[in-house]
Amino acid sequence: MKYTLGFDIGSSSVKVSLLDIEQGTCAASAFYPKKEMTISAPQPEWAEQSPEDWWTNLKSALKEVLATSKVKSSDIKAIGITYQMHGLVALDKDGEVVRPSIIWCDSRAVPYGRRAFQKLGEEWSLSHLLNSPGNFTAAKLAWVKENEPETYQRIDKIMLPGDYIAYRLTGGKNTTLSGLSEGIFIDFQSDDISGKLLDYFGFSKSLIPDRVGTFAPQGHLRSDVAKELGLDEGIPVAYRAGDQPNNAFSLNVLNPGEVAATAGTSGVVYGVSDQLAADPKSRVNIFAHVNHSREQRRLGILLCINGTGILNAWLKHNTAKDLDYPQINDVALSAPAGAEGLRFFPFGNGAERVLEDANPGATLSGLNFNIHKQNHLLRAGQEGIAFSFRYGMDIMQNMGVNTRVIRAGKANMFLSPLFRQTLANLTGATIELYDTDGSLGAARGAALGAGIWATPEEAFRNLKKLEMIQPDNEKDIINEHYEDWKQKLNKLLK
Numbered sequence: 001m002k003y004t005l006g007f008d009i010g011s012s013s014v015k016v017s018l019l020d021i022e023q024g025t026c027a028a029s030a031f032y033p034k035k036e037m038t039i040s041a042p043q044p045e046w047a048e049q050s051p052e053d054w055w056t057n058l059k060s061a062l063k064e065v066l067a068t069s070k071v072k073s074s075d076i077k078a079i080g081i082t083y084q085m086h087g088l089v090a091l092d093k094d095g096e097v098v099r100p101s102i103i104w105c106d107s108r109a110v111p112y113g114r115r116a117f118q119k120l121g122e123e124w125s126l127s128h129l130l131n132s133p134g135n136f137t138a139a140k141l142a143w144v145k146e147n148e149p150e151t152y153q154r155i156d157k158i159m160l161p162g163d164y165i166a167y168r169l170t171g172g173k174n175t176t177l178s179g180l181s182e183g184i185f186i187d188f189q190s191d192d193i194s195g196k197l198l199d200y201f202g203f204s205k206s207l208i209p210d211r212v213g214t215f216a217p218q219g220h221l222r223s224d225v226a227k228e229l230g231l232d233e234g235i236p237v238a239y240r241a242g243d244q245p246n247n248a249f250s251l252n253v254l255n256p257g258e259v260a261a262t263a264g265t266s267g268v269v270y271g272v273s274d275q276l277a278a279d280p281k282s283r284v285n286i287f288a289h290v291n292h293s294r295e296q297r298r299l300g301i302l303l304c305i306n307g308t309g310i311l312n313a314w315l316k317h318n319t320a321k322d323l324d325y326p327q328i329n330d331v332a333l334s335a336p337a338g339a340e341g342l343r344f345f346p347f348g349n350g351a352e353r354v355l356e357d358a359n360p361g362a363t364l365s366g367l368n369f370n371i372h373k374q375n376h377l378l379r380a381g382q383e384g385i386a387f388s389f390r391y392g393m394d395i396m397q398n399m400g401v402n403t404r405v406i407r408a409g410k411a412n413m414f415l416s417p418l419f420r421q422t423l424a425n426l427t428g429a430t431i432e433l434y435d436t437d438g439s440l441g442a443a444r445g446a447a448l449g450a451g452i453w454a455t456p457e458e459a460f461r462n463l464k465k466l467e468m469i470q471p472d473n474e475k476d477i478i479n480e481h482y483e484d485w486k487q488k489l490n491k492l493l494k
Contacts (some may be wrong), residue, residue: 001075002452003027005062006443009054009083009161010243011103012036016061018069018076019443021452024462026440027071030064032057040100047106051089051097051164058165059229066230073232079169079221080239080446082246082438083162085182088140091164091173093156099148101161102140109139116142117282120200126278128187128194130286130299137183142201158207162240169237170219175209181288182242188276191294214290215239215449238449241290243438244270245300249290250441251407251434252460254298259393259406259429263413266349267308267385269393271301271401283354283395290445301401303392306349307362308385309412314348315381319374329416332378337474338481339376341366343488344384354392358493365488383478385413386422387485393427403429409436410466424469425478431469 002021008014013036017029037057040048066073086104091097102108116133117125125132133139137160145152159167160183163175180186180193185208187194198205212218217236226233241249248260248270259271272289274297289300312328320328347355348362364380393403406423408414410433424431444459453459 001071003071003076004078004080004443004446004450004452005065005076006080006082006439006441006446007058007165008243008437008439008442009058009081009165010037011039011049011084011105014054014057014061015437015439016058016065017437017439017443018065018071019440019447021077021447028065028069029439030061030068032060032064039103039105043108045107047103048100049103051101051161054161054165055168062229073230076231076235077452078236078238078446078450080442080444080449081162081165081237082241082243082442083160083165085160085242085244086136086140087161088137088144089159089161089164090141090144090151090155091157091159091167092154095167095173098154099144099151102143103161106140107135109143110135112142113139116197116200120196124196126280126282128189129184129197130188130276130278131184132282133184133197134282134285138185138197138201138203141203141207145202155207157209159209160242162242163209166218166237166240169221169225171222172219173209174212174218176214176240177211177292178214178241178245178288178290180208180211186288213449214241215445217450236450237446239442239445241442241445242287244268244302245287245290246438246441246445248272248300249445250436250438251409252456252463253407254289254291254456256298256400257402257404259401259403261389261406261408261414263308263385263408263419264411265308265310265313267305267389267413269303269389269396269406271396271403273299273301273400275299275400277399279395279399281356283356284392284399285353301396301399303354303396305346305354305385305388305392306352307346308388310349311344311346311362311381311385312413315378319377325415328378329418331375332382332416332418335375335379337477339380339383340371341368342372342376342380343485344380345485345489345492346381346384346388354388354395355493360492363492379418382413382416382419383422383481384485386419386426387482389423390426390482391486391489403427405429406431408433410434420469421472421474422478425471425475426482428471428475432465433467433469435464435466
Protein backbone atom coordinates (compact mmCIF):
# COMPACT_ATOMS: atom_id res chain seq x y z
CA MET A 1 0.00 0.00 0.00
CA LYS A 2 1.11 3.55 -0.73
CA TYR A 3 -0.07 6.75 0.93
CA THR A 4 0.84 10.43 0.90
CA LEU A 5 0.22 13.09 3.53
CA GLY A 6 -1.17 16.57 2.94
CA PHE A 7 -0.59 19.32 5.50
CA ASP A 8 -2.88 22.39 5.24
CA ILE A 9 -1.56 25.26 7.38
CA GLY A 10 -4.54 27.58 7.78
CA SER A 11 -5.02 30.61 9.98
CA SER A 12 -7.90 28.98 11.87
CA SER A 13 -6.59 25.40 12.03
CA VAL A 14 -4.10 22.92 10.62
CA LYS A 15 -5.62 20.00 8.72
CA VAL A 16 -3.84 16.76 7.87
CA SER A 17 -5.16 14.24 5.35
CA LEU A 18 -3.88 10.82 4.32
CA LEU A 19 -4.43 9.91 0.67
CA ASP A 20 -4.75 6.29 -0.46
CA ILE A 21 -2.80 6.28 -3.74
CA GLU A 22 -4.37 3.13 -5.14
CA GLN A 23 -7.95 4.31 -4.57
CA GLY A 24 -7.26 8.04 -4.96
CA THR A 25 -9.41 8.68 -1.90
CA CYS A 26 -9.02 10.02 1.64
CA ALA A 27 -8.01 7.34 4.13
CA ALA A 28 -8.19 9.63 7.18
CA SER A 29 -8.15 13.31 8.10
CA ALA A 30 -8.10 15.49 11.20
CA PHE A 31 -7.66 19.13 12.16
CA TYR A 32 -6.39 21.02 15.19
CA PRO A 33 -7.24 22.99 17.19
CA LYS A 34 -10.89 22.03 17.42
CA LYS A 35 -11.65 25.70 18.12
CA GLU A 36 -10.17 28.44 15.96
CA MET A 37 -6.45 29.10 16.31
CA THR A 38 -5.48 32.29 18.13
CA ILE A 39 -4.74 35.37 16.03
CA SER A 40 -2.97 38.05 18.04
CA ALA A 41 -3.79 41.72 17.36
CA PRO A 42 -1.34 43.86 19.41
CA GLN A 43 -2.72 46.91 17.61
CA PRO A 44 -5.84 47.56 15.51
CA GLU A 45 -5.64 45.99 12.02
CA TRP A 46 -2.65 43.83 13.04
CA ALA A 47 -2.79 40.04 12.83
CA GLU A 48 0.01 37.75 14.02
CA GLN A 49 0.45 34.07 14.80
CA SER A 50 3.22 32.02 16.33
CA PRO A 51 4.73 29.58 13.81
CA GLU A 52 5.28 27.25 16.75
CA ASP A 53 1.48 26.98 17.09
CA TRP A 54 1.27 25.74 13.50
CA TRP A 55 3.83 23.07 14.28
CA THR A 56 2.10 22.01 17.51
CA ASN A 57 -1.28 21.71 15.81
CA LEU A 58 0.23 19.83 12.87
CA LYS A 59 1.63 17.25 15.28
CA SER A 60 -1.74 16.84 17.01
CA ALA A 61 -3.66 16.44 13.75
CA LEU A 62 -1.08 14.00 12.36
CA LYS A 63 -1.18 11.92 15.53
CA GLU A 64 -4.96 11.55 15.18
CA VAL A 65 -4.69 10.62 11.49
CA LEU A 66 -2.08 7.94 12.17
CA ALA A 67 -4.09 6.53 15.07
CA THR A 68 -7.34 6.49 13.10
CA SER A 69 -5.92 5.00 9.90
CA LYS A 70 -3.49 2.56 11.52
CA VAL A 71 -1.32 2.98 8.42
CA LYS A 72 2.28 1.86 8.70
CA SER A 73 4.75 4.72 8.55
CA SER A 74 6.75 2.78 5.97
CA ASP A 75 3.76 2.98 3.60
CA ILE A 76 3.78 6.81 3.60
CA LYS A 77 5.79 7.82 0.54
CA ALA A 78 5.62 11.64 0.34
CA ILE A 79 4.40 14.82 2.04
CA GLY A 80 2.73 17.85 0.47
CA ILE A 81 2.15 21.27 2.05
CA THR A 82 -0.41 23.99 1.43
CA TYR A 83 -0.64 27.12 3.53
CA GLN A 84 -2.17 30.52 4.23
CA MET A 85 -0.68 32.89 1.65
CA HIS A 86 1.36 36.12 1.97
CA GLY A 87 2.52 35.66 5.58
CA LEU A 88 6.00 36.66 6.71
CA VAL A 89 8.12 34.28 8.80
CA ALA A 90 11.63 35.56 9.61
CA LEU A 91 14.48 33.30 10.75
CA ASP A 92 17.91 34.13 12.16
CA LYS A 93 21.13 32.36 11.13
CA ASP A 94 20.42 29.60 13.68
CA GLY A 95 17.01 28.96 12.17
CA GLU A 96 15.08 30.49 15.06
CA VAL A 97 11.97 32.61 14.48
CA VAL A 98 12.82 36.22 15.35
CA ARG A 99 9.25 37.54 15.74
CA PRO A 100 5.65 36.32 15.37
CA SER A 101 4.49 35.79 11.80
CA ILE A 102 2.68 38.75 10.22
CA ILE A 103 -0.14 36.89 8.48
CA TRP A 104 -2.28 37.52 5.40
CA CYS A 105 -5.06 39.56 7.08
CA ASP A 106 -2.68 42.00 8.77
CA SER A 107 -2.98 45.42 7.07
CA ARG A 108 -0.17 47.44 8.69
CA ALA A 109 1.94 47.27 5.53
CA VAL A 110 -0.65 48.81 3.19
CA PRO A 111 1.06 52.26 3.12
CA TYR A 112 4.40 50.63 2.27
CA GLY A 113 2.90 48.84 -0.70
CA ARG A 114 1.14 51.99 -1.93
CA ARG A 115 4.32 54.05 -1.80
CA ALA A 116 6.22 51.32 -3.62
CA PHE A 117 3.54 51.23 -6.34
CA GLN A 118 3.99 54.97 -6.90
CA LYS A 119 7.79 55.05 -6.64
CA LEU A 120 8.44 51.97 -8.76
CA GLY A 121 5.85 53.22 -11.21
CA GLU A 122 2.37 51.81 -11.74
CA GLU A 123 3.08 50.82 -15.33
CA TRP A 124 6.33 49.07 -14.42
CA SER A 125 4.74 47.28 -11.44
CA LEU A 126 1.82 45.96 -13.46
CA SER A 127 3.95 44.83 -16.39
CA HIS A 128 6.74 43.24 -14.33
CA LEU A 129 5.21 42.26 -10.97
CA LEU A 130 1.66 41.90 -12.43
CA ASN A 131 0.39 43.52 -9.22
CA SER A 132 0.72 46.48 -6.98
CA PRO A 133 3.16 45.50 -4.17
CA GLY A 134 0.07 45.92 -2.01
CA ASN A 135 -0.08 44.35 1.43
CA PHE A 136 1.95 41.29 0.49
CA THR A 137 5.08 39.74 2.00
CA ALA A 138 7.57 42.24 0.57
CA ALA A 139 5.61 45.16 2.03
CA LYS A 140 5.35 43.36 5.39
CA LEU A 141 9.14 42.96 5.45
CA ALA A 142 9.51 46.67 4.66
CA TRP A 143 7.40 47.45 7.75
CA VAL A 144 9.71 45.33 9.92
CA LYS A 145 12.79 47.01 8.43
CA GLU A 146 11.52 50.48 9.30
CA ASN A 147 9.76 49.82 12.60
CA GLU A 148 11.83 47.01 14.14
CA PRO A 149 15.37 47.67 12.86
CA GLU A 150 17.05 45.52 15.52
CA THR A 151 14.83 42.58 14.61
CA TYR A 152 15.43 43.17 10.92
CA GLN A 153 19.21 43.04 11.42
CA ARG A 154 18.85 39.56 12.93
CA ILE A 155 17.00 38.14 9.89
CA ASP A 156 18.95 35.61 7.84
CA LYS A 157 16.09 34.25 5.72
CA ILE A 158 12.44 35.16 5.16
CA MET A 159 9.84 32.51 4.50
CA LEU A 160 6.17 31.99 3.79
CA PRO A 161 4.23 29.84 6.28
CA GLY A 162 4.53 26.74 4.08
CA ASP A 163 8.26 27.32 3.61
CA TYR A 164 8.62 27.35 7.39
CA ILE A 165 6.79 24.03 7.83
CA ALA A 166 8.99 22.50 5.11
CA TYR A 167 12.03 23.84 6.99
CA ARG A 168 10.86 22.24 10.25
CA LEU A 169 10.39 18.92 8.44
CA THR A 170 13.60 18.86 6.41
CA GLY A 171 15.99 21.52 7.74
CA GLY A 172 16.16 23.07 4.24
CA LYS A 173 15.55 26.79 3.77
CA ASN A 174 13.89 27.08 0.37
CA THR A 175 10.80 28.35 -1.42
CA THR A 176 9.00 28.02 -4.76
CA LEU A 177 8.33 30.20 -7.79
CA SER A 178 4.64 30.36 -6.91
CA GLY A 179 5.55 31.35 -3.36
CA LEU A 180 7.93 34.09 -4.48
CA SER A 181 5.24 35.48 -6.76
CA GLU A 182 2.66 35.66 -3.95
CA GLY A 183 5.21 37.63 -1.93
CA ILE A 184 5.52 39.99 -4.97
CA PHE A 185 9.23 39.25 -5.40
CA ILE A 186 9.13 37.86 -8.96
CA ASP A 187 9.71 39.90 -12.13
CA PHE A 188 7.62 37.97 -14.65
CA GLN A 189 9.52 39.43 -17.58
CA SER A 190 12.66 37.63 -16.44
CA ASP A 191 11.10 34.89 -14.26
CA ASP A 192 13.58 35.84 -11.56
CA ILE A 193 13.76 37.85 -8.35
CA SER A 194 13.08 41.52 -9.04
CA GLY A 195 16.30 43.41 -8.41
CA LYS A 196 14.45 46.70 -8.83
CA LEU A 197 12.01 45.83 -6.05
CA LEU A 198 14.82 44.66 -3.75
CA ASP A 199 16.77 47.86 -4.40
CA TYR A 200 13.74 50.05 -3.72
CA PHE A 201 13.08 48.44 -0.33
CA GLY A 202 16.79 48.04 0.48
CA PHE A 203 16.57 44.26 0.86
CA SER A 204 19.58 42.00 0.35
CA LYS A 205 18.96 39.15 -2.08
CA SER A 206 20.55 36.85 0.51
CA LEU A 207 17.32 37.11 2.54
CA ILE A 208 15.47 35.14 -0.14
CA PRO A 209 15.70 31.34 0.18
CA ASP A 210 16.81 29.14 -2.70
CA ARG A 211 14.11 28.15 -5.17
CA VAL A 212 12.92 24.56 -5.59
CA GLY A 213 10.31 23.03 -7.89
CA THR A 214 6.67 23.02 -6.85
CA PHE A 215 6.30 19.36 -7.85
CA ALA A 216 9.67 17.92 -6.86
CA PRO A 217 11.55 16.46 -3.89
CA GLN A 218 12.22 19.67 -1.92
CA GLY A 219 13.94 17.99 1.02
CA HIS A 220 13.65 14.85 3.14
CA LEU A 221 12.30 14.25 6.62
CA ARG A 222 15.05 14.58 9.23
CA SER A 223 15.62 11.63 11.56
CA ASP A 224 14.93 13.59 14.77
CA VAL A 225 11.74 15.09 13.32
CA ALA A 226 10.61 11.71 12.00
CA LYS A 227 10.90 10.33 15.52
CA GLU A 228 8.95 13.31 16.91
CA LEU A 229 6.14 12.80 14.37
CA GLY A 230 6.00 9.01 14.37
CA LEU A 231 7.08 8.80 10.72
CA ASP A 232 10.00 7.24 8.86
CA GLU A 233 13.18 9.17 8.22
CA GLY A 234 13.77 10.31 4.64
CA ILE A 235 10.17 10.77 3.43
CA PRO A 236 10.36 13.46 0.72
CA VAL A 237 8.51 16.76 0.95
CA ALA A 238 7.51 16.82 -2.71
CA TYR A 239 4.92 19.60 -3.16
CA ARG A 240 4.23 23.07 -1.76
CA ALA A 241 1.72 25.77 -2.73
CA GLY A 242 -0.35 28.57 -1.23
CA ASP A 243 -3.95 27.81 -0.34
CA GLN A 244 -5.65 29.36 -3.36
CA PRO A 245 -3.34 27.95 -6.08
CA ASN A 246 -3.55 24.63 -4.23
CA ASN A 247 -7.34 24.78 -4.02
CA ALA A 248 -7.38 25.22 -7.80
CA PHE A 249 -4.95 22.33 -8.20
CA SER A 250 -7.07 20.12 -5.90
CA LEU A 251 -9.93 20.66 -8.37
CA ASN A 252 -7.73 19.85 -11.40
CA VAL A 253 -7.76 23.50 -12.51
CA LEU A 254 -4.50 23.77 -14.43
CA ASN A 255 -5.18 25.21 -17.89
CA PRO A 256 -6.44 28.46 -19.45
CA GLY A 257 -10.21 28.84 -19.23
CA GLU A 258 -10.52 26.65 -16.13
CA VAL A 259 -11.75 28.30 -12.95
CA ALA A 260 -11.92 27.25 -9.30
CA ALA A 261 -14.15 28.91 -6.73
CA THR A 262 -14.65 28.90 -2.97
CA ALA A 263 -17.34 30.68 -0.99
CA GLY A 264 -16.81 30.50 2.74
CA THR A 265 -16.67 33.61 4.93
CA SER A 266 -15.09 35.33 1.95
CA GLY A 267 -15.22 34.17 -1.64
CA VAL A 268 -12.46 33.50 -4.14
CA VAL A 269 -12.58 32.91 -7.86
CA TYR A 270 -9.25 31.67 -9.23
CA GLY A 271 -8.87 31.44 -12.99
CA VAL A 272 -5.93 30.25 -15.07
CA SER A 273 -4.55 32.32 -17.94
CA ASP A 274 -1.54 32.10 -20.24
CA GLN A 275 -1.35 35.88 -20.71
CA LEU A 276 1.08 38.21 -18.90
CA ALA A 277 -1.65 40.81 -18.43
CA ALA A 278 -2.50 42.74 -15.29
CA ASP A 279 -5.68 44.60 -14.46
CA PRO A 280 -4.82 48.31 -14.90
CA LYS A 281 -6.76 49.13 -11.72
CA SER A 282 -5.18 46.24 -9.76
CA ARG A 283 -8.60 44.94 -8.70
CA VAL A 284 -7.49 41.31 -8.94
CA ASN A 285 -4.13 39.69 -8.22
CA ILE A 286 -1.95 37.58 -10.50
CA PHE A 287 0.42 34.90 -9.24
CA ALA A 288 2.41 32.08 -10.78
CA HIS A 289 0.17 29.02 -10.76
CA VAL A 290 1.50 25.68 -9.52
CA ASN A 291 2.39 24.55 -13.07
CA HIS A 292 3.76 27.87 -14.37
CA SER A 293 7.05 27.89 -16.26
CA ARG A 294 8.79 30.19 -18.69
CA GLU A 295 8.07 27.70 -21.48
CA GLN A 296 4.40 27.23 -20.54
CA ARG A 297 2.84 30.22 -18.82
CA ARG A 298 0.15 29.42 -16.31
CA LEU A 299 -0.90 32.46 -14.29
CA GLY A 300 -3.47 32.32 -11.52
CA ILE A 301 -5.80 35.32 -11.57
CA LEU A 302 -7.28 35.67 -8.10
CA LEU A 303 -10.49 37.54 -7.35
CA CYS A 304 -11.44 37.94 -3.69
CA ILE A 305 -14.82 39.09 -2.39
CA ASN A 306 -14.62 39.68 1.37
CA GLY A 307 -18.35 39.61 2.03
CA THR A 308 -19.82 36.32 0.83
CA GLY A 309 -20.72 33.56 3.32
CA ILE A 310 -20.42 36.09 6.12
CA LEU A 311 -23.51 37.86 4.70
CA ASN A 312 -25.45 34.58 4.58
CA ALA A 313 -24.41 33.91 8.20
CA TRP A 314 -25.42 37.46 9.23
CA LEU A 315 -28.86 36.98 7.67
CA LYS A 316 -29.29 33.69 9.51
CA HIS A 317 -28.27 35.05 12.91
CA ASN A 318 -30.31 38.23 12.60
CA THR A 319 -33.36 37.33 10.51
CA ALA A 320 -33.68 33.53 10.53
CA LYS A 321 -32.39 32.25 13.88
CA ASP A 322 -34.84 29.35 13.96
CA LEU A 323 -33.74 28.02 10.57
CA ASP A 324 -30.73 25.93 9.68
CA TYR A 325 -28.88 26.61 6.43
CA PRO A 326 -30.73 24.00 4.31
CA GLN A 327 -34.01 25.53 5.48
CA ILE A 328 -32.75 29.01 4.64
CA ASN A 329 -31.93 27.78 1.13
CA ASP A 330 -35.47 26.39 0.75
CA VAL A 331 -37.06 29.63 1.99
CA ALA A 332 -34.91 31.73 -0.35
CA LEU A 333 -35.98 29.57 -3.30
CA SER A 334 -39.63 30.36 -2.58
CA ALA A 335 -39.07 33.99 -3.65
CA PRO A 336 -38.98 34.79 -7.38
CA ALA A 337 -35.76 35.49 -9.27
CA GLY A 338 -34.68 39.06 -8.61
CA ALA A 339 -36.46 39.11 -5.23
CA GLU A 340 -39.04 41.56 -6.65
CA GLY A 341 -36.52 44.38 -6.94
CA LEU A 342 -34.75 43.89 -3.60
CA ARG A 343 -30.97 44.27 -4.05
CA PHE A 344 -28.25 43.34 -1.55
CA PHE A 345 -24.68 44.62 -1.91
CA PRO A 346 -22.55 42.28 0.25
CA PHE A 347 -19.62 44.62 0.87
CA GLY A 348 -19.68 44.76 4.67
CA ASN A 349 -16.48 42.94 5.57
CA GLY A 350 -13.77 45.55 5.00
CA ALA A 351 -12.26 47.25 1.97
CA GLU A 352 -12.82 45.34 -1.27
CA ARG A 353 -9.91 45.18 -3.68
CA VAL A 354 -12.33 44.44 -6.54
CA LEU A 355 -13.89 47.86 -5.79
CA GLU A 356 -10.46 49.55 -5.91
CA ASP A 357 -10.13 49.28 -2.12
CA ALA A 358 -13.43 51.07 -1.52
CA ASN A 359 -15.32 50.12 1.65
CA PRO A 360 -18.95 51.10 1.02
CA GLY A 361 -20.35 48.76 3.64
CA ALA A 362 -23.22 46.41 2.98
CA THR A 363 -26.30 48.03 1.50
CA LEU A 364 -29.89 46.90 0.99
CA SER A 365 -31.70 48.70 -1.83
CA GLY A 366 -35.32 48.72 -2.98
CA LEU A 367 -36.93 47.51 0.25
CA ASN A 368 -40.72 47.79 0.09
CA PHE A 369 -42.51 47.13 3.40
CA ASN A 370 -45.69 46.09 1.60
CA ILE A 371 -44.06 43.52 -0.69
CA HIS A 372 -40.89 42.08 0.77
CA LYS A 373 -40.80 39.29 3.33
CA GLN A 374 -38.15 37.02 4.82
CA ASN A 375 -37.88 34.90 1.67
CA HIS A 376 -37.13 37.99 -0.46
CA LEU A 377 -34.44 39.11 1.97
CA LEU A 378 -32.74 35.71 2.02
CA ARG A 379 -32.91 35.40 -1.75
CA ALA A 380 -31.58 38.94 -2.29
CA GLY A 381 -28.63 38.10 -0.03
CA GLN A 382 -27.64 35.00 -2.01
CA GLU A 383 -28.23 36.74 -5.34
CA GLY A 384 -26.12 39.69 -4.19
CA ILE A 385 -23.23 37.35 -3.42
CA ALA A 386 -23.54 35.73 -6.86
CA PHE A 387 -23.79 39.18 -8.49
CA SER A 388 -20.54 40.23 -6.79
CA PHE A 389 -18.84 37.11 -8.18
CA ARG A 390 -20.05 37.98 -11.68
CA TYR A 391 -18.85 41.59 -11.25
CA GLY A 392 -15.32 40.38 -10.50
CA MET A 393 -15.38 37.66 -13.14
CA ASP A 394 -16.14 40.29 -15.81
CA ILE A 395 -12.80 41.89 -14.88
CA MET A 396 -11.12 38.49 -15.18
CA GLN A 397 -12.71 37.93 -18.60
CA ASN A 398 -11.20 41.20 -19.81
CA MET A 399 -7.83 39.73 -18.79
CA GLY A 400 -8.28 36.61 -20.91
CA VAL A 401 -10.04 34.23 -18.52
CA ASN A 402 -12.94 32.93 -20.61
CA THR A 403 -14.84 30.79 -18.14
CA ARG A 404 -16.37 27.60 -19.47
CA VAL A 405 -16.32 25.51 -16.29
CA ILE A 406 -16.29 26.52 -12.62
CA ARG A 407 -15.08 23.80 -10.26
CA ALA A 408 -15.70 23.93 -6.52
CA GLY A 409 -15.81 21.73 -3.47
CA LYS A 410 -19.36 20.97 -2.36
CA ALA A 411 -19.21 23.12 0.76
CA ASN A 412 -20.26 26.48 2.22
CA MET A 413 -22.29 28.58 -0.26
CA PHE A 414 -21.99 25.88 -2.91
CA LEU A 415 -24.33 23.78 -0.76
CA SER A 416 -27.09 26.23 -1.73
CA PRO A 417 -28.99 25.23 -4.91
CA LEU A 418 -30.05 28.87 -5.33
CA PHE A 419 -26.53 30.29 -5.15
CA ARG A 420 -24.92 27.81 -7.51
CA GLN A 421 -27.77 27.95 -10.07
CA THR A 422 -27.70 31.74 -10.01
CA LEU A 423 -23.94 31.73 -10.56
CA ALA A 424 -24.28 29.29 -13.47
CA ASN A 425 -26.95 31.48 -15.05
CA LEU A 426 -24.93 34.66 -14.58
CA THR A 427 -21.72 33.27 -16.09
CA GLY A 428 -23.08 30.80 -18.63
CA ALA A 429 -20.60 28.29 -17.20
CA THR A 430 -21.08 24.73 -16.04
CA ILE A 431 -20.49 24.36 -12.30
CA GLU A 432 -18.91 21.08 -11.20
CA LEU A 433 -18.86 20.14 -7.52
CA TYR A 434 -16.23 17.75 -6.17
CA ASP A 435 -15.39 15.82 -3.02
CA THR A 436 -11.99 17.31 -2.15
CA ASP A 437 -10.25 19.95 -0.05
CA GLY A 438 -6.88 21.68 0.35
CA SER A 439 -5.16 19.00 2.41
CA LEU A 440 -6.14 16.30 -0.11
CA GLY A 441 -4.89 18.56 -2.90
CA ALA A 442 -1.53 18.81 -1.15
CA ALA A 443 -1.40 15.02 -0.80
CA ARG A 444 -2.12 14.59 -4.53
CA GLY A 445 0.58 17.15 -5.31
CA ALA A 446 3.03 15.19 -3.19
CA ALA A 447 2.32 12.01 -5.16
CA LEU A 448 3.00 13.87 -8.41
CA GLY A 449 6.14 15.52 -7.07
CA ALA A 450 7.51 12.23 -5.80
CA GLY A 451 6.88 10.53 -9.15
CA ILE A 452 4.31 8.09 -7.76
CA TRP A 453 1.91 9.48 -10.34
CA ALA A 454 3.38 10.55 -13.65
CA THR A 455 0.72 13.01 -14.86
CA PRO A 456 -2.12 15.14 -13.51
CA GLU A 457 -4.52 12.94 -15.48
CA GLU A 458 -3.39 9.97 -13.41
CA ALA A 459 -3.58 12.00 -10.19
CA PHE A 460 -7.18 13.04 -10.76
CA ARG A 461 -8.62 9.93 -12.38
CA ASN A 462 -10.47 9.02 -9.17
CA LEU A 463 -11.50 12.56 -8.17
CA LYS A 464 -15.20 12.20 -7.43
CA LYS A 465 -17.56 14.63 -9.17
CA LEU A 466 -20.63 14.98 -6.97
CA GLU A 467 -22.85 17.23 -9.03
CA MET A 468 -23.01 19.33 -12.20
CA ILE A 469 -25.10 22.49 -12.64
CA GLN A 470 -25.93 23.93 -16.05
CA PRO A 471 -27.56 27.30 -16.86
CA ASP A 472 -31.35 26.98 -16.98
CA ASN A 473 -34.34 28.90 -18.34
CA GLU A 474 -33.96 31.70 -15.75
CA LYS A 475 -30.65 32.73 -17.34
CA ASP A 476 -31.99 35.78 -19.20
CA ILE A 477 -34.08 37.14 -16.32
CA ILE A 478 -31.29 36.82 -13.74
CA ASN A 479 -28.88 38.63 -16.07
CA GLU A 480 -31.39 41.49 -16.35
CA HIS A 481 -31.48 41.71 -12.57
CA TYR A 482 -27.67 41.68 -12.50
CA GLU A 483 -27.51 44.68 -14.86
CA ASP A 484 -29.87 46.56 -12.53
CA TRP A 485 -27.72 45.55 -9.53
CA LYS A 486 -24.56 46.75 -11.31
CA GLN A 487 -26.09 50.14 -12.18
CA LYS A 488 -27.10 50.64 -8.56
CA LEU A 489 -23.62 49.59 -7.39
CA ASN A 490 -21.98 52.17 -9.68
CA LYS A 491 -24.22 54.88 -8.19
CA LEU A 492 -23.40 53.66 -4.69
CA LEU A 493 -19.65 53.86 -5.36
CA LYS A 494 -19.96 57.38 -6.75
